[in-house]
Amino acid sequence: MTSAWRPRPELWALDPAVLHLNHGSWGAVPRAALDAAASLRAESEANPAAWFRSLPSRVAAARRELARWVGADEDGFALVPNVSAGVTVALSAVDVPAGGRIVVTSHCYGAVRFAAERFARLRGATVVEVPVPLTASADEVVELVSPAIEGADVVLLDQITSATATVFPVSSLVALCRAAGVPVIVDGAHAPGLVASPAAVGADFWTGNFHKWACAPRGTAGLVVAPEWRSRTLPPVVSWAEHAAALPDRFDWQATADYVPWLAAPASLAVLDTLAWPALLPDLVSMLDDGAAVVAAALRTSVPVLAAPAPAMRLVALPPSVRIEDKAAEEALRGRIARDARAEVNVTVHEGRGFLRLSAHAYNGARDYELLAARLPALL
Ligand SMILES: Cc1ncc(COP(=O)(O)O)c(C=O)c1O
Structure with missing residues (x-):
């Protein structure tokens, strides 16, 4: 794991009992x-x-x-x-x-x-x-x-x-x-x-x-x-x-x-501005890259190699045994991961393939992805 990254969760009011890895869907508003x-x-x-x-x-x-x-x-x-x-x-x-x-x-x-x-x-x-x-x-x-x-x-x-x-x-x-x-x-x-x-x-x-x-x-x-x-x-x-x-x-x-x-x-x-955003993005992205790789390894899948991945979001392939047939199945899997892994992630589908979409913002640290990796295999 990269050592350059220092998360700042204290600036947000997010529940520390939950892994917040879906910034891309709803954002998160800092305390200030x-x-x-x-x-x-x-x-x-x-x-x-x-x-x-x-x-x-x-x-x-x-x-x-x-x-x-x-x-x-x-x-x-x-x-x-x-x-x-x-x-x-x-x-x-x-x-x-x-x-x-x-x-x-x-x-x-x-x-x-x-x-x-x-x-x-x-x-x-x-x-x-x-x-x-x-x-x-x-x-x-x-x-x-x-x-x-x-x-x-x-x-x-x-x-x-x-x-x-x-x-x-x-x-x-x-x-x-x-x-x-x-x-x-x-x-x-x-x-x-x-x-x-x-x-x-x-x-x-x-x-x-x-x-x-x-x-x-x-x-x-x-x-x-x-x-x-x-x-x-x-x-x-x-x-x-x-x-x-x-x-x-x-x-x-x-x-x-x-x-x-x-x-x-x-x-x-x-x-x-006080976080020096966007200058901090390279360190955040490097932490996310490492975190996504840890999750993919735990699921025995991969992080698809995209030509231009979004700076702060990464896809992790779901195991082929996890079938996402429709929107309801996407929502059901998001809900199951939220309940059983205490983790908020996005579940997406493209060309019939299912993915976790993991986000990283200034409040996320390497430990978030390690915990997700430890919890997911038992429930997927
Ligand atoms: C690419 C894209 N377009 C549009 C939207 C819709 O955003 P909103 O619900 O804020 O209108 C989203 C939301 O996630 C999005 O990812």
Whole structure:
């Protein structure tokens, strides 16, 4: 095991009796941001009317800070509650005619694919899925997706894939889409915190979660819209800001809602700064690589060799005897591991093969993976 890594679990409020190895699904909010959110919530309840009056300038300030953090043009960066909302907004803005094509890859996040299917249904269009093998190189991904760009009405790409924990070559793919005049939406759900300047890929639409790797309170995501789309891109909820001229202002007010997560999100970014994130990533990744290998050895399986693994997530193959036929089986296995191994992990499937997806954040240490390795063989 690497010795350079020093975990900082004391900065989080996570239950120490549980192995928390699924940061990628829901994130985890550090104590300092929980405190900031609690204090904002107390303020809002002390005088709701004053709270809502104070929101416009405070939301705008938080939004600008989040925009800068992901390298986005502040005039094109809007707040949304999550990437699912961001994708829904983007798909609502693009023209897909009857008979048109919405292109996705076989790594597309399930719920985002549902969004593509809903819009295809509404418009009499079809979703075209490009199969991309698990271990495809960047060049192979580009080669496989390129032919589908011609004739597409919109292309939906993952920046970091969910089930397969892979970094996709989005810059090259976005450039191809732009050259072909085909609008491209980038699902950057995992990118803030894991990719440098993730919003700067030049897509027509980019959306990313701050409540994953940036550890913001849940309900905090960004949508970056290229200049030519800004006037026609409308918020997920129709409310008083509907006719605001500037895109970010239109999204700042989403009716009576909980704005605390957006205002507390900068406190999470401050924690990452004190941890020297992202400079610490190489040591974290090396610890995760070792940990994933220990788990794979215990299961007598392997860590698939991916061309571009996501920095802080690793797949470990499940033994062939473990059959994951459907979503319910995925959920059942997650639940069994949570109950019997006291471990939170993700279970994913790609091309019919089942994997554990193990995450690492600043609170994880080598011991987490060693304990998982010790507990899993008895129950798989
Ligand atoms: C690649 C990808 N896209 C979209 C989402 C959806 O994120 P949210 O539930 O925050 O909308 C996720 C969530 O894990 C994801 O991994």
